[in-house]
Amino acid sequence: MLVSAQMLLQKREELKPGQASAVDRILRSASRIDALAALLIDFTYARLGKGIPMRPGPMDAHAVVERTVDELRATHPAREIRLEAQAPILPGSWDGDRISQLVANLVSNALQYGAPDAPVMVSLARDPADGLEIRVHNRGPPLSPELRQRLFEPYQRGKGAESAHPRGLGLGLFIVREIARAHGGSIDLASDADGTTFAVHLPRRAPGATESAAVTAKGAAAGAPAA
Numbered sequence: 727m728l729v730s731a732q733m734l735l736q737k738r739e740e741l742k743p744g745q746a747s748a749v750d751r752i753l754r755s756a757s758r759i760d761a762l763a764a765l766l767i768d769f770t771y772a773r774l775g776k777g778i779p780m781r782p783g784p785m786d787a788h789a790v791v792e793r794t795v796d797e798l799r800a801t802h803p804a805r806e807i808r809l810e811a812q813a814p815i816l817p818g819s820w821d822g823d824r825i826s827q828l829v830a831n832l833v834s835n836a837l838q839y840g841a842p843d844a845p846v847m848v849s850l851a852r853d854p855a856d857g858l859e860i861r862v863h864n865r866g867p868p869l870s871p872e873l874r875q876r877l878f879e880p881y882q883r884g885k886g887a888e889s890a891h892p893r894g895l896g897l898g899l900f901i902v903r904e905i906a907r908a909h910g911g912s913i914d915l916a917s918d919a920d921g922t923t924f925a926v927h928l929p930r931r932a933p934g935a936t937e938s939a940a941v942t943a944k945g946a947a948a949g950a951p952a953a
Contacts (some may be wrong), residue, residue, distance in 0.1 A: 727752065727756040727759075728753065728756045728757065728760060731749050731752045731753040731756060732753065734749045735749055735750070735753065768901055768904070769880060769897055769900070769901070772900070772901075772904045773880075777904065777907070777908050778824065778901070778904045778905055778907075778908040780821040780824055780908050780909070780932065780934065781821050781823075782819050782820055782821045782909070782931075782932035782933075782934050782935040783819060783820075783821070783822070783935065784817065784818075784819055785817070785818065785819070785820055785822045785825075786815050786816060786817050787816040787817075787818060787820065787825060787850060787858050787860075788811050788813070788814060788815055788816045788850055789815075790822045790825050790826055791809065791811075791825065791826075791829050791848065791850055791860070792809060792811075793826070794825075794826045794829045794830055794833075795807055795809045795829070795833070795848055797830075798830060798833050798834070798837075802837055805837055805842070805845075805846065806844075806845035806846070807833060807837075807845065807846045807848065808845050808846070808847050808848065809848045809849075809850075810847070810848070810849045810850070811849070811850040811851070812849075812850060812851035812852060813852075816850055816852070816858060818857075818858055818928075818930045818931065818932075819930070819931040819932055819935035820858070820909055820928060820932050820935075821905075821908075821909070821932065824905045824908070824909070825860075825905075827901070827905065828860070828901075828902050828905045828906070828926065829848065829860065829862070831898040831899065831901060831902045832860075832862040832899075832902055832924050832926075833846055833848060833862055834898065835862075835898055835899060835924075836862050836863070836864035836922075836924075837864075839864065839866060839922070840864025840865055840866045840921070840922070841864070841865040841866045841921075844864070844865035844866075844921075846862065846863070846864050847861070847862070847863040847864075848860070848861070848862050849861040849863075853927050855929070856930055857911070857927055857928050857929045857930050858926075858927070858928045858929075858930065859925060859926070859927055859928075860925070860926040860928075861923055861924070861925045861926075862923070862924050863921055863922070863923040863924075864921050864922055865920070865921040866921055866922060868917045868918050868919060868921075868922070869915075869917040869922055874915055874917065877899055877915065878899050878900055878902075878903040878913070879900060880896065880897055880900045899924075902924070902926070906926050906927075906928065908932070908933075909928045909929065909932040909933070910928070910929045910932060910933050911926060911927050911928035911929060912926075912927050913925065913926045913927075914927070
């Protein structure tokens with residue numbers, strides 16, 4: 727469905743306005759179905775104890791996160807999403823698709839529950855152990871202690887989510903936690919009068935990364951092009 731709709735839209739000029747609008751709706755609906763199926767598959771793997779499937783390899787976290795943030799800006803033009811990075815290149819051995827998914831989930835959560843007139847802040851830096859730290863902050867009222875204790879469990883949603891976003895499943899933050907764990911990392915939550923911050927800490931090399939991947943990532947840190 728997705729491929730067929732995308733092929734049709736490549737020839738949009740040959741379609742009547744009503745036809746183009748219908749194909750757009752097909753594309754959006756198919757994308758939602760695809761995303762939901764992937765989410766439920768990840769959830770099932772995690773609940774069965776197999777962990778989130780990953781394919782770690784050499785990558786630049788800055789480039790991956792920047793691309794993800796740009797895509798989120800395009801789909802939320804009325805909101806401000808800022809990206810700050812400690813360095814122009816942050817190499818390591820991670821699963822780029824999973825890092826993108828992690829950031830997208832955290833930013834989407836911040837857009838949904840944060841103050842609509844305040845920017846969502848995404849920051850990247852090296853942590854004290856030379857790993858990667860990803861922070862996502864949004865302004866808004868502090869989360870209750872009771873909600874903080876269960877926020878990373880499946881099917882848990884913030885106050886008012888059921889009425890404001892009835893299609894949500896409450897799996898986004900659960901998947902974020904599982905992606906962090908699959909990388910050998912962790913996620914922390916801080917929430918006070920200044921807003922809510924999720925901080926993800928990942929080792930520089932994810933479990934399962936090959937030696938060649940680690941060498942390539944080290945070369946990228948020294949200025950060599952990554953494979």
